[in-house]
Amino acid sequence: MQLTPNMGVDVNGIAAAALLTGVALVAKTVLPWSRAWLLPAAAAVPVTAFFRDPTRRTPTDSDAVVAAADGRVLSIGHVTDERLGAGEWLRIAVFLSVLDVHVNRSPVSGRVLAITESVGGYAAAQTSGAEHNVAQYTLLETSRGKVGVAQRSGLVARRIVNRAQVGKRLNAGERFGLIRFGSRTDVYLPVGAALPCVAVGDRVLGGETIIARWKR
Numbered sequence: 001m002q003l004t005p006n007m008g009v010d011v012n013g014i015a016a017a018a019l020l021t022g023v024a025l026v027a028k029t030v031l032p033w034s035r036a037w038l039l040p041a042a043a044a045v046p047v048t049a050f051f052r053d054p055t056r057r058t059p060t061d062s063d064a065v066v067a068a069a070d071g072r073v074l075s076i077g078h079v080t081d082e083r084l085g086a087g088e089w090l091r092i093a094v095f096l097s098v099l100d101v102h103v104n105r106s107p108v109s110g111r112v113l114a115i116t117e118s119v120g121g122y123a124a125a126q127t128s129g130a131e132h133n134v135a136q137y138t139l140l141e142t143s144r145g146k147v148g149v150a151q152r153s154g155l156v157a158r159r160i161v162n163r164a165q166v167g168k169r170l171n172a173g174e175r176f177g178l179i180r181f182g183s184r185t186d187v188y189l190p191v192g193a194a195l196p197c198v199a200v201g202d203r204v205l206g207g208e209t210i211i212a213r214w215k216r
Helices: 011-030 038-050 128-132
Strands: 002-004 007-009 052-054 064-066 071-080 088-096 103-105 110-118 135-142 145-152 160-162 175-179 183-190 194-196 210-214
Touching (some): 071 183, 088 194, 088 210, 135 160, 145 175, 183 210
Antiparallel strands (some): 002 007, 064 210, 088 183, 103 175, 110 135, 160 175, 194 210
């Protein structure tokens, strides 16, 4: 739902706000002498704000790889991950606090090859234990090679929404899902094919900040 030209709210936020508003109305009707209705009514505002979905200006540079989510760069390094297939990857991990926008965007343009759900735990997203958290892996086929995006759950993030569809094309910066509450989003690029443009600790904006560039 678009509230202003530059700010919208994800459908999950609309549903949550409607539910809290409904609870407040019921409480006000059933317990007219009580102020209990104020709690769900007040909660509707921050819950809606959590699901905010701002408009972003995605770079048109074909060599650019953009952040898949808002947050702070947690790590940059070479890893292997059998959930994305054989081989080594350049991984750029971004940690999302509860105050960050949680809408996830495609880092590049490409066709969705596969979406894989990984079972696991719910360790704090900024710790090494998050490597084994519940996650959704989206693998894209691009003209520069395969690119992966992992939506990882966190200590309080318990639901991952992935709206990508296998066989469909995602454009760079296009919304494809979200993670509820604090979490982590990792972008995987073929080793040797791209160079990182950010450093650990940098703040990034999903769909807008260039986190890496393809080599020519």
